[in-house]
Amino acid sequence: MTRLNELTIAAARDGLAKGEFSARELAEAHIAAMESARRLNLFITETPERALAMADAADARRRRGEAGLLDGIPLAVKDLFCTEDVLTTAGSHILDGFHPPYESTVTANLWRAGAVLLGKTNLDEFAMGSSNMTSHYGPVESPWRRKGDNRPLVPGGSSGGSAAAVAARVTAGAIGTDTGGSIRQPAAFCGIVGMKPTYGRCSRWGIVAFASSLDQAGPLTRTVRDAAIMLRAMAGHDPRDSTSVDRPVPDYEAALSGDIRGLRVGIPKEYRVDGMPDEIEALWRRGVQWLEEAGATTIEVSLPHTKYALPTYYIIAPAEASSNLARYDGVRYGLRVPGRTPTEMYEATRGEGFGAEVKRRVLIGTYVLSAGYYDAYYNKARKVRALILRDFTEAFESVDVLLTPTAPSTAFAQGEKMDDPIAMYLNDVFTVPANLSGLPGISVPAAMAEDGLPLGLQVIGRAFDEETMLRVAHVIETAAGFDAEPAFVAGR
Amino acid sequence: MSLIRGRTGEWEVVIGLEVHAQVIADSKLFSGAATAFGAEPNTQVSLVDAAMPGMLPVLNARSVEQAVRTGLGLNARINLTSVFERKNYFYPDLPQGYQISQYLQPIVGEGEITLDLPDGSVKTVGIERLHLEQDAGKSLHDQHPNCTYIDLNRSGVTLMEIVSKPDMRSGDEAAAYLTKLRAILRYLGTSTGNMEEGSMRCDINLSVRRPGAALGTRTETKNVNSIRFVKQAIEYEAKRQIAVLEDGGTIEQETRLFDPGKGVTRAMRTKEEAHDYRYFPDPDLLPLVLDSEWVEELRRALPELPDARKARFIADYGLSAYDAGVLVAERETADYFEAVVRGGAGRDAKRAANWIMGEVFAALNRDGIDLAAAPVDAARLGGLLDLIADGTISGRIAKDVFDAMWDSGKDAATIVEEKGLKQISDEGAIAAIVARVVADNPTQAEQFRAGNEKVLGWFVGQVMKATRGQANPGVVNRLLREKLS
Structure with a gap:
């Protein structure tokens, strides 16, 4: 039998339902896997006692016949979600010792569905990064290795701890947040499935904010089915988040019919960057072929403003972040570095509490909102954002989903690109348009590159049509038959 | 037009007022916390008001209704779409590091207030706009020798900022404007308008110019908290500006504070030191869109x-x-x-x-x-x-x-x-007293008969005295005339 920590969510769910093992046994296997993977620095906080208590409660519910959608399933939670009485750091020094007296809506939804908290995963500080190198708690190491090269690689970011934990079989599922690609890019780097739902599908209440108009929670799993299962439990209207949308939550798993006959798939010709390896182009073509073989029609479409998406993103996201991070002032929670005056205290606290990348973005954001620069940067970015959304709206008049690569490269080594923020930001070039337009996107592991690392394909769907997007992703997953495993698998 | 005579001639004072009025509502603008005045520090604070990580604002419908009702009471245009923006600045009693306010698209546009001035004339003062915003908390500097304490009870409380056009020309007009505005707010029940509780505060924008000349540079005097102080601050600030200009100086565009103890205004920060608030639409809140039918319902229900x-x-x-x-x-x-x-x-x-x-x-x-x-x-x-x-x-x-x-x-x-103060109207009783009083005072009776009408009043007084004021004055008058004629 497969080790319990290597089961998918669907398999664990079925095993629990059949009584093949208990939630406690499942939790114990995952806790052992978590401990065995510590050298990857996946977690900022492990919560084994809580996991066991939640697992016991799940077993008790199951005995009473009250099991929920995810009952007894252990999950890892990006340390950007506030969890009641559990240290919540956002990967930042400035939140030292912060134990929220409240639980985020998404995690509360998961616990209501019966899920079990394994621990809080490492991330780029305040979710700002594509490498997981900016965490105050140190970098996360990818479980993957390049062929013939033992240097530690980045898992991608910012949900790098969550992605690496899923890839390393420490957990079957994790939640992350995606502001510019922070779920999909690490999912592609780690050879797993990562999904950003439509903006407004999951509540942002209780998630430490990075860029409020872009942030969206989503699942990281090893299969499309697991992503569908998790999204159903996470999603839903929340009156405490004014941007959350009041629409019914469908049974996403039921959408995985395998039947995409007649579906129209758009191939946006602008999704190419200089120096993108041929093998990514080749994989993209293979994706087209898989979908056509499954009965879909592929159509080349144009999203002409794509080239402005990255600069637009790097104005809007820092602008919002500069304001969102103003509350970390040392007055009420987290780190406080004393000063003789309030201003001195702010400066000392923020100077010491924020890392270099966060400071860079706060400075950029402050600059683009400043008098005299506002129209040239922030306001123009808002206008371009509207054009980017219009590109998608027009494209979706003739297609049902879009197919693109997820990232322009495979994972890079720890330390690479650190001195070149622009090269680092380029990681998000294919993922930010979906954030700017609020659309759902999913990355599916589709092939191994020549360097021995996974590559992902991205499916972008219509707003609130995660079902069609998942159905197409599932067909790609089936056709790709991706079964490569990372060099490190927990417990082996 | 009221002008001030300076050393070198006459000056006109131009005044616009920004009034912050606390809205009467069950809870704060973006949180469910209560808003009782005078509660123990930090007892009226929700997670949102304390700007805990991940907390989000949710607009309070009652606050919106009150702002619209106030706009209707000011005969103002109601903007069916308005936008909440963030005004960014650091201050210990501003937990979010920004105030959620309305900037480019306020909920209420232009309106007007009619003033009855003390001289009996009537004047119309234009309203520029009314917008909704959050109040800040309070810094307590007197609780500890070298620490500042923070009370967040007021943090997030709903304020209406009501901005007048620069239509006032004297402290009296400003006082009449504030009195009238407060009356309207109280009639509407949208604010108590109690300045001593801080429920209504006033910023004064003031400049001076030669009659008919272009507008001068203005100063803004912040947070004046009584109508009397507003008058004092205006009188002081107008005289100060005139003195500066008459001495050949120029007025700095600056923010000033009124010192009620000394009755003077003092510079707080200059234009160069002014904050760059970096306003931008709050991404946590969707644009506020009102239904015109709902606005009409509110209009019909106004008191x-x-x-x-x-x-x-x-x-x-x-x-x-x-x-x-x-x-x-x-x-x-x-x-x-x-x-x-x-x-x-x-x-x-x-x-x-x-x-x-x-x-x-x-x-x-x-x-x-x-x-x-x-x-x-x-x-x-x-x-x-x-x-x-x-x-x-x-x-x-x-x-x-x-x-x-x-x-x-x-x-x-x-x-x-x-x-026993009942008026005596019984003619018989009064006639007896009248007869006695006339008999007792022959000299005065003679004077009256000689044509001295004033003496009648003296006789009335005597009769009233004798009846402890209870005699019907009309009857007394008539009977005295009869008796004396």
């Missing part, structure tokens, strides 16, 4: 406002414009007046108005209390007026009765009964 009530008082009760204006200035006074007039059949509205504006106001002033706490309520005052009307007591005696009522809280009839 009668001071101007309409004044017109009705003139038309229905035959009051002078001045009296009607005084009575409607405070909703409580107008209610009191109407309760008196309507409380009994055939009550004389003009007499009621005179009594309220005379005796009642004087007593309130003397005791420093509000009408709500007056020992003589509308029913009791009505009872007193009835006794005058039916001749039971004279107007003069009525004043003594009123004082006794005020001191004891008893009704007029009881006082009259207890003190």
